[in-house]
Amino acid sequence: MRDLTVRLSALDPDAGAALRVVSYFDELAAGHAGLHAIVRGATSLTGSPARFLDARRHLRLRVNSAGENEPGEDDVADGSSGPDPAWLSAAVDDVAVLWLERSGPPRVVDAVVLERACALARSVLERTRPLAASASRRQDADLLEVVLDPRTPRDDRRRAARSLGLAPETPCRAVAVVDGTALVLTGPVEPPLGSRRAGVGPVVTVDELPGSWVAARRALRLTAEGTATDPGPRIVHAEAVQGLLLLAAAVPAGAPPVPDVGAVERAAVLAPWMLRTLDVLATTSSRRAAATELAVHHSTVQARVLTAQRALGWELQDVAGLQRLQLALVLRRLHRNS
Amino acid sequence: MTTTTNITSTTGSVTPFDPEAAAALAALGGFPPITPDLIPVVRQGLPGQLPPSDEELARDGAFTVEERSVPGPDGAPDVSLLICRPTTTVTGAVYWIHGGGMVLGDNRGGIAEALDWAQEFGLVVVSVEYRLAPETPHPGPVEDCYAGLVWTAEHAGELGFDPARIVVAGASAGGGLAAAVALLARDRRGPGLLGQLLIYPMLDDRNDSPSAVQMADTGTWGRTANDTGWSALLGAARGGPDVSPYAAPARAQDLTGLPPTFVDVASAENFRDEDIAYASRIWQAGGRAELHVWPGGFHGFDVFAPQAAISQAARAARRAWLSRLVQA
Numbered sequence: 001m002r003d004l005t006v007r008l009s010a011l012d013p014d015a016g017a018a019l020r021v022v023s024y025f026d027e028l029a030a031g032h033a034g035l036h037a038i039v040r041g042a043t044s045l046t047g048s049p050a051r052f053l054d055a056r057r058h059l060r061l062r063v064n065s066a067g068e069n070e071p072g073e074d075d076v077a078d079g080s081s082g083p084d085p086a087w088l089s090a091a092v093d094d095v096a097v098l099w100l101e102r103s104g105p106p107r108v109v110d111a112v113v114l115e116r117a118c119a120l121a122r123s124v125l126e127r128t129r130p131l132a133a134s135a136s137r138r139q140d141a142d143l144l145e146v147v148l149d150p151r152t153p154r155d156d157r158r159r160a161a162r163s164l165g166l167a168p169e170t171p172c173r174a175v176a177v178v179d180g181t182a183l184v185l186t187g188p189v190e191p192p193l194g195s196r197r198a199g200v201g202p203v204v205t206v207d208e209l210p211g212s213w214v215a216a217r218r219a220l221r222l223t224a225e226g227t228a229t230d231p232g233p234r235i236v237h238a239e240a241v242q243g244l245l246l247l248a249a250a251v252p253a254g255a256p257p258v259p260d261v262g263a264v265e266r267a268a269v270l271a272p273w274m275l276r277t278l279d280v281l282a283t284t285s286s287r288r289a290a291a292t293e294l295a296v297h298h299s300t301v302q303a304r305v306l307t308a309q310r311a312l313g314w315e316l317q318d319v320a321g322l323q324r325l326q327l328a329l330v331l332r333r334l335h336r337n338s
Numbered sequence: 339m340t341t342t343t344n345i346t347s348t349t350g351s352v353t354p355f356d357p358e359a360a361a362a363l364a365a366l367g368g369f370p371p372i373t374p375d376l377i378p379v380v381r382q383g384l385p386g387q388l389p390p391s392d393e394e395l396a397r398d399g400a401f402t403v404e405e406r407s408v409p410g411p412d413g414a415p416d417v418s419l420l421i422c423r424p425t426t427t428v429t430g431a432v433y434w435i436h437g438g439g440m441v442l443g444d445n446r447g448g449i450a451e452a453l454d455w456a457q458e459f460g461l462v463v464v465s466v467e468y469r470l471a472p473e474t475p476h477p478g479p480v481e482d483c484y485a486g487l488v489w490t491a492e493h494a495g496e497l498g499f500d501p502a503r504i505v506v507a508g509a510s511a512g513g514g515l516a517a518a519v520a521l522l523a524r525d526r527r528g529p530g531l532l533g534q535l536l537i538y539p540m541l542d543d544r545n546d547s548p549s550a551v552q553m554a555d556t557g558t559w560g561r562t563a564n565d566t567g568w569s570a571l572l573g574a575a576r577g578g579p580d581v582s583p584y585a586a587p588a589r590a591q592d593l594t595g596l597p598p599t600f601v602d603v604a605s606a607e608n609f610r611d612e613d614i615a616y617a618s619r620i621w622q623a624g625g626r627a628e629l630h631v632w633p634g635g636f637h638g639f640d641v642f643a644p645q646a647a648i649s650q651a652a653r654a655a656r657r658a659w660l661s662r663l664v665q666a
Contacts, residue, residue: 023364031357037647041361044645067645 018112021045025116035124039063039098042117046100046110051083052121053186054096055165056140057129083186085171085203090114092121097186140164144182148174150210161206174201174213176220184209197223200237212238218248221337222330228272231279232333244330251331253338260312260328261335267311274311277304281316282326352556353549353606356634362643363557363636371555371562372439374570377472381442389446395422400457408489411481418467419486420445422453423497427460430503430532430664431494433487434465435519437510437638439540439559439567440479441471448509448641455657459664461505462497464490468515471570476585479571480518484526487519491529505533505663510559510638511567513539517587517616524595531597533663535656538603538637539613542588543568543576547611557607557636564608588612593619599627600659602652604635630655 024045028037035052042050043063052061062070083089086103088110098118100110146152146160158168164184166172175183178197199219201212215238222244224232238245268275277294284290287305291298305316312328315321355363363369372380392403401422410417432455436447445467456463468482487506494501506523508516513536520534545564554561568576568586575581583590599620603613610631617629632639632648640649 020365020367024361027361027364028357031355031360033357033361037358037361040358040645040647044362044643045365063645067650 017109021109021112021116025120029120029123033124034128035059035121036061036063036069038117038121038124040067042098042100042113043067045113046102048110049101050117051099051101052092052096053083053099053165054092054125055184055186056095057125058163058165059096059129060165083170088114090118092118092125096121096125141182144184147184147206147209148182148213150214152210154207157209158206161209166206168206170206171203172206172209172212173203174209174216175199176201176213176216178220178223182213195234197225197234198236199223200235202239215245218245221248221334223337224333228276229268230333230336231276232329247327247330248334251334251338255335255338257335258328258331260324261331263312263314264325264328264332267308270311271304271307273304274308277301278308278325279329281305281308282322282329352553353610354634355557355606355636356632356639356643356646356648358646359606359635359639359643359648362639362646366642369558369560371560372566373562374472374566377441377566377570389444390450395420395446395449395453397453397457399425401425401453401463408486411478411485414478414481414485415469417482417486417489418445419489420449420463420465420467421497422449422456422463422465424456424460424462428462428498429460430499430505431462431464431490431497432456432535433490433504433506433516433519434463435468435483435506435508435512435515436465437508437512437540438470439563440511440514440571441567443470443511448512451653451656452507454653455660458657459660461664462499464497471567472573475573476571476582480515480522480584483515483519484522487523487529502530503532503664504529505535505660506531507535507537508539509537509641511540513537514541514587517541518584520596520599521587521590522584533598533600533660534596535600535660536602536613536616537656538607538609539587539601539616540564540567540609541586541616542612543572543581543586544588545577545608547608547615549610549612550608553606553608553610558642559608559637561608588616593623593625596620596623596625598663599625600656601627602630602632602655604632604637604639604648606634607637607639609637628659 024041028041039050039052039061040063043065044067047065049062049064064070083099087099087101088104088106089097089099091097098114098121100114143160143164147157170186172184172186175185176199177183199216201216204212219236219238219241222236222241223234224230226232226234280290280293284293287298287301291301309316314324316325395401395403401424404421406419406421407416408419432452434449434452436443436445438447445465449463449465452463455461466483466486468479471479491501491504506516506519516534517536517539520531523529523531545561545568550561572581572585581589601613601617603609614629614631617627620627632652635648640652643649
């Protein structure tokens with residue numbers, strides 16, 4: 001098993017090894033090799049065990065460093081570890097992930113193997129297991145509903161989680177997407193979300209997913225379109241806004257806005273730059289930084305601040321005033337996203 | 339009317355490689371056809387490949403490792419045996435003969451798999467350091483192997499196993515030498531063998547079977563390399579009428595009276611047809627043999643692509659045969 005890896009690194013330290021990795025996966029592609037062969041290839045070229053998980057297609061593979069398929073985590077006693085967030089990984093598509101069971105920094109060979117293996121896995125999956133998107137998504141939605149519902153008994157939740165490819169101890173998190181979709185992710189957050197607005201729940205184990213889901217939905221209410229009329233972050237991680245999540249819980253749908261929110265709304269109609277400028281003022285550390293962010297001269301920022309202060313009815317020159325502004329903007333988003 | 343089927347050579351395209359085997363070959367950059375002038379080069383080994391140290395062979399105390407010098411054939415130098423003895427129960431021995439086309443390698447080559455068997459089944463591994471061609475032509479190499487086997491059987495008591503429980507095993511040239519040693523042991527009435535495990539053995543100096551022609555210089559050990567190896571061993575006699583079956587077991591007229599035999603080979607290698615024929619002829623002679631042909635492998639596929647599905651299956655089949663043999 002070790003042999004190929006050793007020979008590769010002995011023959012060619014970096015660039016040459018990368019070329020050989022490319023040749024390896026090109027040959028697998030030419031021979032119409034399947035997913036198992038691809039994951040085994042990742043193992044044999046890097047010397048690390050490799051894992052592949054595709055929750056949507058219900059595929060889960062682990063190849064140990066001897067190149068042998070290991071039993072799925074269904075067969076492993078509870079308490080077995082799921083993918084470690086520190087492992088090197090790459091997204092095969094918007095759900096499937098390939099891991100090398102080693103932590104960084106990645107060697108050249110690791111990076112090339114992940115890239116080539118994922119590209120080939122993607123084409124194999126598209127050829128051999130194309131998703132009839134609606135059907136398989138609907139089934140997943142049912143399973144996700146069971147997993148995320150706090151009233152689901154523990155064993156039922158674990159069973160549903162296994163069907164999604166999650167062992168009980170797998171670190172995972174719920175994600176609430178603006179279109180109403182729920183996701184449970186074990187890998188990187190960015191690729192599956194793309195540009196979609198989403199709230200990302202904290203990393204938990206399967207038993208705690210309902211809590212992660214509650215936090216994700218609250219975090220979603222803190223997101224914005226990122227436009228002139230709705231400035232703010234498109235993706236919010238619950239772990240980074242713990243206090244604001246409490247605020248979200250305290251502002252249910254239909255609750256009357258506090259007067260500061262009304263002040264922001266009134267200010268917004270005075271100038272097209274108003275909301276974005278307020279948002280930047282509230283989230284940057286200095287006027288100079290705000291000017292850079294807004295791409296205007298700092299004297300322009302100063303003029304805008306004076307206009308905004310008059311419209312809002314409170315000072316923006318000190319931390320307390322900026323904090324009041326920040327909370328007003330957050331509350332505005334909570335009302336808009338209720 | 340005649341019922342004879344006339345098999346003509348149907349040289350079509352080559353047998354395709356298994357994708358994982360092909361991928362490993364591509365990653366390694368392929369192998370040149372080995373001509374005689376390349377023998378000194380290939381003897382230097384592949385970069386990054388060192389023979390296992392005593393410490394590695396000991397496998398954290400699973401084995402004690404020693405190198406013993408024992409009497410060689412009459413008038414020839416002593417033969418060195420690498421002896422790895424399990425520190426737990428011993429039920430028999432594997433007499434391992436390394437490969438290398440008759441022209442390269444040493445008694446630590448390929449021994450890792452023999453040690454896997456030894457660990458699983460409680461076997462002593464004895465690996466023989468035979469002299470190589472062309473410096474030592476036939477019968478030097480096979481007589482060295484036989485002398486080491488005789489010593490091993492005579493010292494079975496000291497090594498802790500029953501002398502009737504020795505399996506000879508080897509890969510490639512080592513498989514051919516194991517087959518030859520089994521013929522010698524039969525014809526010289528000893529030592530008695532429990533079995534012979536022949537991994538893609540190099541059996542036929544004529545090097546002209548349909549698979550030898552079809553696969554030519556593809557894979558690792560192609561037809562040119564095979565010519566080089568056999569010519570080193572036999573000189574001008576190679577392919578002629580007077581080659582001894584103890585040099586090229588495919589030449590044996592009589593394959594009766596051999597111990598239970600395991601043969602494996604790959605479908606996309608030179609040795610395919612000579613190895614299949616050897617197993618068939620053992621059956622025809624009333625013997626016991628098990629044959630596996632692994633689809634799409636090249637010569638040594640399990641060594642160069644150890645992770646490939648066919649490589650894992652090949653190793654598992656060897657273990658299963660040994661398990662039935664030694665645990666019977």
